[in-house]
Amino acid sequence: MRVCLMIEGQEDVTWDQWRALALAAEETGFEALFRSDHYLSVEGRAERGSLDAWTTLAGLAAITSRIRLGTLVSPATFRHPSVLAKSAVTVDHISGGRVELGLGAGWNELEHRTYGFEFPEKVGTRMSVMAEQAEIVARSLEGEQFSFSGEHYTVENLNALPKAVQRPRPPIVMGGAGGPRGMAIAARWADEYNTVFVGPEEAEARRERWAQAWSDAGRDADALVFSVMSAVLVGADEAELRARAERLASLRGMDVDSMLPGLRDSGVVGTIDEAAERLREYEAAGVQRFMLQHLLHDDVEAVELIGRELIPRVST
Numbered sequence: 001m002r003v004c005l006m007i008e009g010q011e012d013v014t015w016d017q018w019r020a021l022a023l024a025a026e027e028t029g030f031e032a033l034f035r036s037d038h039y040l041s042v043e044g045r046a047e048r049g050s051l052d053a054w055t056t057l058a059g060l061a062a063i064t065s066r067i068r069l070g071t072l073v074s075p076a077t078f079r080h081p082s083v084l085a086k087s088a089v090t091v092d093h094i095s096g097g098r099v100e101l102g103l104g105a106g107w108n109e110l111e112h113r114t115y116g117f118e119f120p121e122k123v124g125t126r127m128s129v130m131a132e133q134a135e136i137v138a139r140s141l142e143g144e145q146f147s148f149s150g151e152h153y154t155v156e157n158l159n160a161l162p163k164a165v166q167r168p169r170p171p172i173v174m175g176g177a178g179g180p181r182g183m184a185i186a187a188r189w190a191d192e193y194n195t196v197f198v199g200p201e202e203a204e205a206r207r208e209r210w211a212q213a214w215s216d217a218g219r220d221a222d223a224l225v226f227s228v229m230s231a232v233l234v235g236a237d238e239a240e241l242r243a244r245a246e247r248l249a250s251l252r253g254m255d256v257d258s259m260l261p262g263l264r265d266s267g268v269v270g271t272i273d274e275a276a277e278r279l280r281e282y283e284a285a286g287v288q289r290f291m292l293q294h295l296l297h298d299d300v301e302a303v304e305l306i307g308r309e310l311i312p313r314v315s316t
Helices: 015-027 053-063 080-097 111-117 123-142 180-189 200-216 240-250 258-267 274-284 300-314
Strands: 004-009 034-036 068-073 099-104 146-149 155-157 172-175 192-196 225-235 268-271 287-295
Touching: 004 015, 004 300, 015 034, 015 053, 015 300, 034 053, 034 099, 053 068, 053 080, 080 099, 080 123, 099 123, 123 146, 123 155, 123 172, 123 180, 172 180, 180 192, 180 200, 192 200, 200 225, 200 274, 225 240, 225 258, 225 274, 225 300, 240 258, 240 268, 258 268, 268 274, 274 300
Parallel strands: 004 034, 004 287, 034 068, 068 099, 099 172, 172 192, 192 225, 225 268, 225 287
Antiparallel strands: 146 155
């Protein structure tokens, strides 16, 4: 299994913390560093800020040399597709071909209202925006000159230069809970389908639905990449695990013993041995990449522990 680090950047992650996290991931065994793309805290903490996702990735691309970098995911409602494609290709060039583009429909109405982004009330409208955006971004990154006229976007005789370093283009990651329309859009344009906060059994069921959608789109189901993103909380021993759990519960305003069962059901929680066994369960369910959502973003030691002790036990 390939293991990635995922950071919720909207929860007040500073540039110094981004640097430390990226360099720790770079120096250990992580394949990639993904970050969320939000403008407001999703935990309702108005005092927390967020650096821009794509500008952050550009900065990290310049100070790293190995790890892949991407968003999980960029809402289609935040940027015109030509701006998003240009951001992705810029980071691809800065990184020497290490960028990945996560794309979603957008869901957090409050941050849209606060920052002045249009937020279509109907989910179907947002899905339509995402579908058009996925096509324009993919064709901008990989293809020849093209035109596109849709309900939401129009481009004329676009030959977006330069093309990406990665050929035919950087990977596009899409996903969600597995609704039929979202899966159909992803099956047409994505290289990877990602789902979140599920245990191994549900992950396996979603992978089967994704494989069918991929086949229905005329693509080789054996070539699909299926990934899961969920929380990680590990310790070298039970005492260290408990200490980290208490810190996280305090940050979230929760009782630690009330928080842990939910994390264990849909995440990777435990000692290194327990976490390794959990990841093997996901791998047996068909998960090829796991994005470990590290919620204690100032705890670089935990990142180093995962890279040093956990990843070698599960890497393939």
